[in-house]
Amino acid sequence: MKNLLDNISTPQDLRKLNPAQLPQVAKELREFIIDIIATKEGHLGASLGVVELTIAIHYLFDTPNDLLIWDVGHQAYGHKILTGRKDVFHTNRQFGGVAGFPSRKESKFDAFGVGHSSTSISAALGMAIASNLKGATEKHHIAVIGDASIASGMAFEALNHAGVSKANLLIVLNDNAIGIDPSVGALKEYLTKVKTDKRLAAQNNIIKALNFDYSGPIDGHNLPKLLSELERLKSVKGPKFLHIITTKGKGLQKAEEDQVTYHAPGKFDKISGERIPKEENLFTKYQDVFGKTIVELAKQNEKIVAITPAMLTGSSLKLMLQEFPKRTFDVGIAEQHAVTLAAGMATQGLIPFCTIYSTFLQRAFDQVIHDVALQNLPVVFCLDRAGLVGEDGATHHGVFDLAYLRIIPNLIIFAPRNEIELRNILYTAQLGLKNPIAIRYPRGKGTIHNWQQTLQKIEIGKGICLQKGNKTAVLSIGTIAKNVSDALELIEDSSSFSHYDMRFVKPLDEQLLHTIFEKHQTIITVEDGVIKGGFGSSILEFAAKNNSPHQIKSLGIPDEFIEHGAIEKLQHKIGLDANSLANLFEFFS
Template identity: 75%
Template sequence: MIEKILNTINSPKELRLLKQEALPQLAKELRAFIINIVATKEGHLGASLGVVELTIALHYVFNTPNDSIIWDVGHQAYGHKILTGRKNNFHTNRQLGGISGFPKRDESIYDAFGVGHASTSISAALGMALASKLKGDTEKQHVAIIGDASIAGGMAFEGLNHAGVTDANLLVVLNDNAIGIDPSVGALKMYLTNVKKGTQKRNNIIKALNFDYSGPIDGHDMEGLISELKRLKKIKGPKFLHIITTKGKGLKQAEADQVKYHAPGKFDSLTGDIIPKTACMLPKYQDVFGHTILELAKTNAHIVGITPAMPTGSSLKFMMDAMPDRAFDVGIAEQHAVTLAAGMATQGLIPFCNIYSTFLQRAYDQIIHDVALQNLPVIFCLDRAGLVGEDGATHHGVFDLSYLRCIPHLIIFAPRNEIELRNIMYTAQLGLNQPIAIRYPRGRGVTIDWRQSFSKIEIGKGVTLKKGNTLAVLSIGTMAQYVSEAVLNLNVSHYDMRFVKPLDETLLHDIFKTHKTIITVEDNSIIGGFGSAILEFAAKHNYRNTIKTLGIPDVFIEHGSVDELQKDIGLDVEGLEKFFGLFL
């Protein structure tokens, strides 16, 4: 039996020793390796399958790790990881204690830049290229690989704009497959489509930015790729290579349904069929949002929905399908999404701006300057708040309470279940005269019969879930379910505060006067979060109760299942019960 070529590759050094005619076979083996592992271990599939030839060609032509390869987002970097010394532990990908699902500088010298969010590669690669020039290294190469969805992000344009007036040794490779997680949108996407069809002059945008443009070429033609990369390697200054690829290449189902196979879960590696998960009647929070905004929009003509490139993940897709003129996918452009919502609000519309917690960080100035400062009633729906699991540190939504709580005018609400989410959405569209942020987690809720009649929530009012004696536990959001289970057999009071801002001060005064010890529980950073708000309240009113805060510690939490991560930091039921017991 002939030994597989991939078995002989432990680093790009071995790869570069191969004859070029052996590379298509290596590509076939690399695809099969990715498919077989992801089929059982799960992860991001389609993006990595689409760039197998590009990945091999880059490491074959460029002298990595001395030459820098920077992947945008990193969904597509599995092949890169396998070829750069992580083949034997690739099966630990995204698992607790295993390798990260994204490029990470402290994981490998071949990961030139840590990524997880979109549109960063060009700026980072340009920074490296300018640094090399300042250090007198004129031979070092710097390559940014960016998708057609990510290049539409504003930061990518900022990087292109700057690079075009430098003589930096930078190559931007546009991996054009017409899809990100969902299909790409916008005028730039239309332009690229017309370039591929031959109805648009190929290089007018890129040439205008002073880049040496080449393409579009077939991104699955190994010989053509290598030839063009070798040519571009000799050209000084900013260069731009436009390649056309198919996301999911090599797995029929992944090519046919690129949205589903972006991260398909477990599937049969031979047939490609997705293995159904055990049926669960409990809804996903994102679907509760998606169905509820559509329900509300049918009776309130002023409601509009906005998402930056996540219509499926946020479930705004339901409204986009039913009311395409009132639901907007603006592409990977969080800053634009927020200010677009602000503009709509000035005209009497009621914008629900749905952005994942970790991505809203990218639009911080717009929240302050364009929304809160003008006190515009934008409704922010922060999906994926708290720990999100296997995507790890780049995707955990554990900072939003801290970075939002200091902003004047902004209401902050965290529902403990699906019914509360529906009711706060209903309340917000009734006519709030200020902005509100509603945060909720990834995954499923706790209520089967969640489609209940709406009821209005009084702003700034918490609720009592359990009465005890000297110890009071104050929770926020869906952490309530873990606390409720932990205090089931304890003589402890439990309050769901619901609002981080404004706090229910009437309830808090009563709590502080009737309990010796107060413990706060949140799935946000302890620093600056809900617990900090309670400490500030106590200081303001000269309370001397014992106050303990539980939440995300002052470290970046790595990847693993949510249950594993919560247990690791003591936010699971067992950890909470043990901690509460210390004060009884």
């Protein structure tokens, strides 16, 4: 049989086919995605689950004139392949290649840039209102959102507004009962009941109560049914809601059976689906250092509880859930709620470890200020994926945390240099701190084999000297210390350099800083966060306050959004790899 996908580069090509040919396109599109991701890696299960929906939308709607928005964007690979990026899709998530998420600068078919959840309905409603104001009342606006994302507060806020609008808005709920981990909460239970009780869908319906024209649930893998229902909805005025049932990982048995792992499985055999083991690496991921340590601490301290917004597996809180299910809380994609829930627990004497990816804590900035820091509640924020995260790119780099947290009164900020330091600060945090603390650590593996050493208390606000010199002092924060140490080893004579791990961005070790400024002519700060407002800025503020005449050079993430790619390549591009640092340091030797 002729390969239909070979002749499809745009939705216009797709629309030349007759409906009976579309199931064959779906089969080929799945095979294409599997073939590429098997060797290049990426987000697999979500895109496989919406192949039929992707085809149906682009076949029936006049994209890109009609606007299509994918919530989060994990599921948009089929969309990218059908919209002009098939020939370059093999560069997906690679440095200089196609982004792993929809991006407005990449294609006119990507109506809205995404990466974080629950934004699609708000964005699509904004576009629909704009179309009404411009008189483009026939223009369609489609938001595709999953059952995990629609439970987020932002999505509910948008639904509440959209229901009283006259917007030509279609929301497609892609219901597969899983985000990255299985969906949780009362709404998930409601959606499960709707699938099995047609009377509930017809009568006691939450979406209908919000003034939407609700249809479904229907089989999201049944292309004729999808086409029929979407065609009907095109003629319905006002806000519409289509509930479809899909299977994450559809078409690859292993991905259907293990949906958590095959969300982003790494390399795998494209025929059997069996994952290909990575080269043996005896070092431990920082998330696992955290996960194992919190279990160890929770066994000794019954006041410890753990909270995560839908990242049980990614943050390794699965380990805590297995040992202490009643003290571990997955609150769904609800970062704001997670932070204030932790604050409430802290008022009652519990010790909440609120574990959130750095990039997602941005979404709860006000809660950190208003609900935690203002009341000086001893919540322990554990910020996974801090710094550059690699292939996920600009939406996921955790580079802003030091800058936006540093301005908040009462908040302690610590960045461990290695696994042992992470363990020790977690231990310290549950010994009765009187302040909230943010502990940020990177994605990926550490550098120490025997990190499970006897736990020791860390003195708050104290840095340490790693190397003594007499001319230039390099001040680093967090795991970027490894690049600094490697850089100094590359310099033929590094005896003039001191290297200090400051450990705390707040409170700064001012006693140590006075000593550093007295003994050195030049100060260089190095961080894997944004330069503007970050750790380096705190050192400049210290220097200004003390009328320092020193030359101070700040190194970090420049004032721009950093693209996707391997961390090593990104660090080289912005001058934070060991070789680049060594070249710069030599100017100050």
